[in-house]
Amino acid sequence: MTSPRPCPARVGSHPDLRDLRGAALTIGKTFTFEAAHRLNGLPDGHKCGRRHGHSYQVTVELTSTELVGPGFITDFGDLAPFAAYLAEHFDHCDLNEVLTVEPTSELLALHLARWFLDNVQPGIPGRLAAVTVSETSKTWARCTLGNAP
Numbered sequence: 270m271t272s273p274r275p276c277p278a279r280v281g282s283h284p285d286l287r288d289l290r291g292a293a294l295t296i297g298k299t300f301t302f303e304a305a306h307r308l309n310g311l312p313d314g315h316k317c318g319r320r321h322g323h324s325y326q327v328t329v330e331l332t333s334t335e336l337v338g339p340g341f342i343t344d345f346g347d348l349a350p351f352a353a354y355l356a357e358h359f360d361h362c363d364l365n366e367v368l369t370v371e372p373t374s375e376l377l378a379l380h381l382a383r384w385f386l387d388n389v390q391p392g393i394p395g396r397l398a399a400v401t402v403s404e405t406s407k408t409w410a411r412c413t414l415g416n417a418p
């Protein structure tokens with residue numbers, strides 16, 4: 270019987286990303302909720318003018334040039350307030366009653382980015398880079414944030 274091959278020497282990058290000029294890491298977490306909506310302002314007969322439902326997917330992306338703790342941009346668990354906001358205000362709701370703007374993917378991404386910046390961003394180390402909203406498996410809208418604080 271041959272003995273198993275020994276594990277190779279340990280490898281890994283130093284956690285200081287400044288070693289890699291211009292490098293940044295990005296993480297993402299996807300949240301889901303079910304909701305109904307109809308879109309106003311469309312031509313007569315447009316199918317999205319009728320009330321219909323979607324299984325929404327919302328992905329937040331966070332970026333940083335520095336890692337904390339064991340090597341995190343942000344602990345995924347610290348995004349729980351965002352999950353709670355979606356569950357409380359959007360899940361199984363009519364988005365026309367929830368939002369003061371038309372419930373398009375674009376305007377929903379914009380609203381959720383604003384809410385995240387106001388309510389989650391102040392308490393986490395990573396920086397919000399983008400919020401992407403998908404109504405269907407084939408479509409998405411992304412709100413990309415700049416570098417300004």
Ligand SMILES: Nc1nc2c(c(=O)[nH]1)N=C([C@H](O)[C@H](O)COP(=O)(O)OP(=O)(O)OP(=O)(O)O)CN2
Nearest residue numbers: 306308316317323372373374375404405407408410
């Ligand atoms: N730029 C946007 N266009 C559309 C949005 C939107 O939020 N932003 N929303 C809709 C409808 O709500 C719905 O998502 C329908 O999308 P659509 O891809 O047109 O329809 P289907 O999922 O049925 O896809 P098919 O390719 O027609 O099968 C519309 N447009």
